[in-house]
Amino acid sequence: MIALLYISGLLALILTASALLEERFVAFEPSFGALALSNATILFATHDFVGIEVAVNSLVDDFEQILGVRIPQFTVTSQNVSRTIYDNNASTAIIIGSVSRSFLIQDIASAGRLDLANVDDQWETYQTAVVTNPLPGLDRAFVIAGSDLRGAMFGVYTLCEQSGQSPFHYWTDTPAHEHDEIYALPRTTIHGPPSVRYRGLFINDEAPSLTTWWSQGNNKKHQPLDAAFYTHVFDMMLRLKANYIWPAMWKSSNNPPGNIFFTDDPENMALAEKYGIVVSTSHHEPMQRATNEWNVSETGEWDWSINKANVTRFMDAGIRRAAGQVSNASYVTLGMRGAGDGPIEGDNATDILRDVFSAQRTIIQKYYGAADAVPQLWTIYKEVATYYAAGLAPPDDVTLMFTDDNWGNIQRLPVDVSGEVTRSGGIGVYYHLEYVGAPRPHKWQDTNHLPKVLKELSQAYMRGARQIWVINVADIKPMELPYGFIMDLAWNASSITFGSLPRYLELWAAREFGPALSVDIAKLVMDWNQLLGMRKFEMIRSDTFSLENYHEVERMLAAWQDLVDREDSLYRALDKDRQATFFHYLHYPIQSGNIYYKVTLGQTMNAQYAIQRRNTANAVAERVMDDFGRDFDLIEEYDQLMDGKWKHILSQPKFEYSSPVNDKESWKSPSRDVLSNLSYVQLRQNMDESIGNLGIQIENTYNARAMGRWNPSAHRVMPTDGDSDYGGMPLMQSMNPYSGSSRRVDLFMRGDHRVPVRWWLDEWEHDWLSVNPVSGNLTQRRPEQILNFTVNWPQVPAGFNETVCVQIRWDGDYYWDYIRLPIQNRLVPPSFRGFPEVDAGVVSIEAAHYQRAAPQAINDTILANQPEQPVAFVQFPYLATRSNSGSIAVRPYQASRARINEGPASQGGQASPGFQNTTEGLQPPSALPPANNSSSTNLTAINPPSTAAATTALVQYDIFLFNYTEYPVNATAYVTSCLDTDPTLPMYYSLTADAQPPIWTRVLPEPRIPGDTPAGWIDTVADQVWKLNVTLGNMTEGRHVLTWRVNSPEIYLEKIVLNLRKGAVRESYLGVPETTLV
Structure with a gap:
């Protein structure tokens, strides 16, 4: 009963919240005035935007998955609408349309049954309402009225999501939530306009994973990213209320020249127009042409200073093609970079770019009638930022695209005193969730810290960057979570705050997995995301975290293992039909992330243990090898997911980053996973007789390193002298009552593993100090033991300030040493707080x-x-x-x-x-406030x-x-x-x-x-x-x-x-x- 109440409470939270963040307009239980939709007929106008039918088809398919029935749909004209209603005995309907083109919406409004004042002349805005007697013959209808094509489509796709369909249903294999009925609530809701005008993605660095997956999934060596592929992309985008794309464009030597959106499939551009997606080109591909088009069709170098005529002709062809589109839904990239996305060639880059701008604007005027007749942008990326800082700028109507540093830190935002905020072209942001380049690529996994993403992009919005947000998502997978998060923020920039992040993730988890485990899943994501934010996988080396100091290696491995245990428990608790989705979002990322840490930090342990001459160096090396193999087992498991649907989507190797970050080759992605630099000790060999087979490791010191590299001597050195780091002395850090109550010492075997090492502690002077254990045996099966030194502070004499020595002996009293613990028993004044x-x-x-x-x-x-x-x-x-x-x-x-x-x-x-x-x-x-205290950042006017x-x-x-x-x-x-x-x-x-x-x-x-x-x-x-x-x-x-x-x-x-x-x-x-x- 308690569990049912708990689930009911979660459902109530979801139903009164958003999907994810929109005001709700559907429910699953009847209420006064609510309209049941399972028996409704869908009506939309014949002469409305063609994209309306795309959205309606999606709605019908989604409702079939949710309700188990296929709702009839009809496209109607003013002449046949009454006959259609009568012939189909329809008493209720779902009416969908745009304000500007749908006679259905216009007639309902003209009859005074729908007030469109909040939708008229708005950008991508939609209204929902339950209307009585909307049309002759209809008793009631649920109406979705969009200010424009995308406004209407966003309304339909929000209905799909609130009813139980995930925007990522294809990409994460998320099944729809089934319901007996869907009710439209008797309220009028207004959604939009969006906070950011253009919101989209850049498919980039798509080889080897995305291109290999798509080709082999089509049983071909090479299958272009065609309309079938982009149908899945555009569907996801519209469900996330995105409207803008830089298509895939990577060069390929295996299947030259690489991806070209405009020519790989003649249907690609038509599909974009149908879906209402605005097509642009990436920051270094000007004038609506893909770089790969130059690589196969043009002569000479991609160099303005020596090949201007050919480059100009190439750009001209791009604008001519764009201007011939039915909708002209283009956003033209201006400027120019050098070949291969490098710096521009020439002695004076700013003068060259001024000439480029002039030529490009002339071409645009030629085909569009005016130089500012089509939206244009210039991306201030890498060295281009230095040109802008030196005074180079395009005309005022051109959108300035500021960028991050490829690592999530935005480099530049609008400056009020420079008039950037008031530019007619506005300000945009190009932001990376992945990257291939210096100091290292990061594209294998999602490593984006959501609070950091929120910080950067909310600041961009507050500073006035509100025209375009384009997000580099690489292969799309596995960036679904952060990309969806950003699109929600771009739609309503005040909807997500630092304090409300856990609640946002609860809503996300309920949408993807159901409400029962949503709180636990959200907490798992928050903790996982915290670890991701510490450092990207590709930048973790064997010397990144400290083995000796503050137990960093242990803490990181324990944190990942905790995630694995919780994730595995949730994975097993989920319904079977949700496990594939969980595999995408969390099972593979957490399991593989844990393995990556175990391999890399295992190399840390192995290297340090070898320096200490610790016997367990060999066992650690073997575990690293096993984990290296398990990593590929997990990839093969992913390849088999959903009957092989995603085979090769994770083809990106990641174990190879050993060169320094400033190495000229360090920017390249690995070509094959490589495991190197494992060390072994000779297990049948004793240590030098002068120091014996027992090793002593003091936490937060390097003493065991020094002891492991001791120069052989003719005489035993006892007790160990010198400092703890360089002489090897087992000297702990000083303790006082605020240091905690315990210290740790590791004992380990460093000799012939066939011969046990017996050790014991002599009695010590102070009974307020306890050590556990006080004796033991190191053996082949148990080559290590931990000693815990604990101080009972109330029993320590006031003002005590001495070093306590505890004598340890081993190997028949032949060897001995002192473990030293400085104690200082001083207290702060009772009134001190700090x-x-x-x-x-x-x-x-x-x-x-x-x-x-x-x-x-x-x-x-x-x-x-x-x-x-x-x-x-x-x-x-x-x-x-x-x-x-x-x-x-x-x-x-x-x-x-x-x-x-x-x-x-x-x-x-x-x-x-x-x-x-x-x-x-x-x-x-x-x-x-408590950690989960909900708070919000109100975005103020720009002052x-x-x-x-x-x-x-x-x-x-x-x-x-x-x-x-x-x-x-x-x-x-x-x-x-x-x-x-x-x-x-x-x-x-x-x-x-x-x-x-x-x-x-x-x-x-x-x-x-x-x-x-x-x-x-x-x-x-x-x-x-x-x-x-x-x-x-x-x-x-x-x-x-x-x-x-x-x-x-x-x-x-x-x-x-x-x-x-x-x-x-x-x-x-x-x-x-x-x-x-x-």
């Missing part, structure tokens, strides 16, 4: 856990983004990969953009003269940036030191990766201690060339965070206050780590986990 020092010199703070904020923080991003609110810091849940509590940034968005006067201070920053670092007037923040307000907001963190610092304290601030999107307002931060005034420092170095990525980008972009190092000076024992300020709402702080003493903070990828907050 972060005490731990581990003799470490403090790690998650940004959301501040002690003070001024002005008072508003942890609700709806309120915080209202223009009337003062600039203050706001928590952004889930937007972080180095913090479990999200990040913080300033809002309202527009008011918190402040310019900093550049000067001679640190890294070009300048301390602002009127600021004093003081606690006067600061108030403790209110309690943070000029403030010049002061942002810099007055601050947060403060209290820390407590137990000792004076011998060296200047170093702080590392972890900021979510970003780029300076406004060249007139670069991002600055200030992190200061105690009474220091603000010291404003650039977040990013100045690029070598204006418009380019910042210096060092290629070496750090894969980290997904920028690590900002600040020297705070020496600190005395006691309480100190850190103050954080920024000048931009695009700086999201995740974590601050303090290194109080030399070597206290250990090297790691994720940084020190948050230390104790009291």
Whole structure:
């Protein structure tokens, strides 16, 4: 009974929410005034857009899957509509049409039964209503009235989705949810216009996976991406309310020249017109022609400076062809890049491009009658951004397409003072979910962190990039989830917020898998997505995560294993008909992601264990080999899914990335999976007699490495001397009451595996220290053991500050050593609230856990983004990969953009003269909201940036030191990766201690060339965070206050780590986990 109530509650949530985010207009239970649709007749006008029939056919097919009945459909004229109603004994109908062409919609409105004021003259807007006596002979009808073709089609496809069909039904094999009846609710709903005018995708880097899959699925060596293929693409797009495409265009040496949308199938363009899809060409394919058309039809080089006549003739032919289309639904790409999507050839690229623009506009005028008669765009990508920064710009009616850096960081957004926001052509964004290029490709798997995607694109919208969003989706699969997420955001930019992400995913999971497990599936996706955001698979090397420090390797492997266990449990719990869909979305990605980590981090363990001469290095190597084989087992399982429907869709190799990222070949995708660099030790051989067969690994040190490489000696060295990292001494990091209660030591076998190693601990002095176990045997079957050192802090004498030595012996008392544990029992004052020092010199703070904020923080991003609110810091849940509590940034968005006067201070920053670092007037923040607290970001009007307000907001963190610092304290601030999107307002931060005034420092170095990525980008972009190092000076024992300020709402702080003493903070990828907050 409880389970039924729970499922009913979830169904109620879904029915009152959206599909995913639209206002609901259907239900599955009768209610007063609701209209049953299973017995309705579908009517649409003969002379309406041809695409209406496409949508109606989809509706009929979907209803058949959902209801088990095939609803009759009729295309009618004003002369035969009454006869059609009478002949078919129809009393109820679903009437679908566009306002401009459907006499059905016009007649209902003229009779006063439908008010179209909110739909007339709108872009892609639709209205739904249940109408009484809509036409002679009809009692009632459910009416979908679209402002235009796509408005009407979007209304139909939303009806399909709300009724139980997934937009990805083909791509993820999602079966429709079956119902006994579908009821149209007796309410009028208005949907649209969209937040972003053109919303679409770029099919790119489609070999080997997509092209091989499509060809072999058609039993051919090569099958072009034809109308049959694009029917599936366009169907998905319309169901997601997308309307714009850059078709597939990769060059192919196996089947030259490669993909050409316009000529591979004569029906492709006609199909696009029928579906209402606007066809453009990618950023480097100008004038409605595919690059591959040049490769097979033209002579000479693709070089304007030496082959202008042929290039011009080629472009002319593209516009001539486009102008001859029935609907002229084109968006023409302007500009030009060099051959192979490289930089343009020539001594002066800007002068060349000015000439290119002039020639292209002349051609457009020739065929369209005016140079601005057809929509045009220019994409500011890679080196083109430097040309734009140097002053090159197309005419005002041309859409400027800003781009990300191929890694999800948008490089440039509109600047108000430059008049970019008010351009008649508007501003667009070209955004990558995958990429082939430097520093490495990332296309095998979806590795997109949804909160980061939301950050980047919501900021783009707030800054005025609202004309086009085109998303590079590679092979489409496996990018269904992030692409659908972006299309929902593009349709209604205020519908998804950082706080509402879990709810969005619950709705998504209910749509794809049903409501019963939707909460658990959404939580699984959130946790999986958090791991994806840390680093893309292709950039993970055997030295990325630390084996010794902070148990990073163990934590990552445990996190992935936890996902695998939860995913497998959900997979088994799902109905059989939903398991294939789950396989697409989560089973394969999580299982294969886990294997990738096990292989790559297994190589880490194997390499380090070999250096330590640990016997288990061999077993780890064998596990890595097994996992490498299991990876391909999983691919073969995917190939067999749905009777082989998806065979070869995952043909992309991924195990090969061993060369440095700046290697000239590192940008290329692997050609075949390769596993290398595994190490083995000789298991029948003893260690050098001077040090024996027992290894001791102290956590957060490299002592076992040093012990494993000890130079042979004629005499035994006991106890081990030297420091823990270089001399091998088993010395733990210092403990105090805030370090936790336990430390860990690994014992391992490093000699002849046939001869057991017996070990034991001598008694030690203090009974408040316990060790478990105190003796044992290392054997071939059990070559490792863990010792847990636990301190009972209430029993430790106050002020105790000594190193406790525990003696360990092995091999018949012949060998011995000391395991050393420094203990410092000091407490902070009872009134202190903040972060005490731990581990003799470490403090790690998650940004959301501040002690003070001024002005008072508003942890609700709806309120915080209202223009009337003062600039203050706001928590952004889930937007972080180095913090479990999200990040913080300033809002309202527009008011918190402040310019900093550049000067001679640190890294070009300048301390602002009127600021004093003081606690006067600061108030403790209110309690943070729960992690799943729903919040929203209200997108405000675009206003000029403030010049002061942002810099007055601050947060403060209290820390407590137990000792004076011998060296200047170093702080590392972890900021979510970003780029300076406004060249007139670069991002600055200030992190200061105690009474220091603000010291404003650039977040990013100045690029070598204006418009380019910042210096060092290629070496750090894969980290997904920028690590900002600040020297705070020496600190005395006691309480100190850190103050954080920024000048931009695009700086999201995740974590601050303090290194109080030399070597206290250990090297790691994720940084020190948050230390104790009291």
